[in-house]
Amino acid sequence: MKNLFCPISDERINEQVPRMTAVLVIVSVIIGFAFSSVLVMAVVAADFFIRxxxxxxxxxxxxxxxxxxxxxxxxxxxxDKAPKIFAARMGFVMTLAFTFLYGMQLFTASAILAGVLVFFAALEFAFAFCAGCTIYTYLVLPFYRN
Structure with a gap:
């Protein structure tokens, strides 16, 4: 099996915080869809942007x-903080996309994309599995190798 690679930095964070943040993202996305609130979805996107x-x-x-x-x-x-920053960038793009799709009344596409984000967040929370590292390894890193 191929080894996974993640972005690396010298900044460190407590692993429990992004795992708990993942739970809050899951709850926020569910609330956004349950109440048909583009505002809640936009707040989640803004939160990802800040991170x-x-x-x-x-x-x-x-x-x-x-x-x-x-x-x-x-x-x-x-x-290491760098993989979490990369994951937050992916989360921002996904949240922005599903919020836009929801606003355009493309509810099924929006829900599918939101479901993928919730799935990734659930993996982070339950197993400390960073889907961002897998995506980085297979979709980003090959463009930076000689």
Whole structure:
């Protein structure tokens, strides 16, 4: 089996925070669809944007996740931050796309794309499996190799 590669940085974060953030993303996406709220979907997209493209330490969802991790006294485990940034960029694109599709009344396409995002977030939460690393390995890295 081929080894997976992820983007690497020297920044470290507590693994529990992105896992808890994944739960909050799942809940937010479900609420957005349950209440037909493009606003909730846009807030999730904005949250991904903050995590993916700014230097802010926390987005609203990751701030809430950090508070939950501390309140629940979950054990800290330090991991590389770069794969989570790459995953947040993918999440932003997916959320922006399904929000746009929903706004254009292409509900089935929007729901399918949102379902993929929820599936990836569920893998992150339940198994600490980063789908971003798999996508990075097979779809991004080949373009940077000689």
């Amino acid at each position: 993916a493209f700014t230097k802010m330490k926390f987005s609203p969802l990751s701030c809430l996740a950090y508070w939950l991790v501390r309140s629940l006294k979950l054990p800290a485990k330090s991991i």
